[in-house]
Amino acid sequence: MGVKMGNKEVNKKYYLKNKEAINLRNRLRYGRDRLLICIQRRGDLKMKARYLANKKIKIPKGQLCVACNLVQATERHHEDHAKPLDVKFVCHSCNCILK
Numbered sequence: 001m002g003v004k005m006g007n008k009e010v011n012k013k014y015y016l017k018n019k020e021a022i023n024l025r026n027r028l029r030y031g032r033d034r035l036l037i038c039i040q041r042r043g044d045l046k047m048k049a050r051y052l053a054n055k056k057i058k059i060p061k062g063q064l065c066v067a068c069n070l071v072q073a074t075e076r077h078h079e080d081h082a083k084p085l086d087v088k089f090v091c092h093s094c095n096c097i098l099k
């Protein structure tokens, strides 16, 4: 049992000593930017493009789908996932076809 207690003490000391680093690690691991880090690690261009576009590009209100020109655009379509901010505003059904 003594060993267990000892470990607890060590953990506490370790935590206090590395509080900043641990907090930062936890924030990165569980925080808002978790998805981005996950994407960066995986190097998935498609995911990254979607994430960036979602974050940076707002679909203008009243924007019609550029493909059918009939309904309001609700999605962003990437012609080239290497250009994450180069998007076309399309409706859901057109985006399904374009994909």
Ligand SMILES: [Zn+2]
Residues within 6 Å of the ligand: 065, 066, 067, 068, 069, 070, 071, 090, 091, 092, 093, 094, 095
């Ligand atoms: Zn459409």
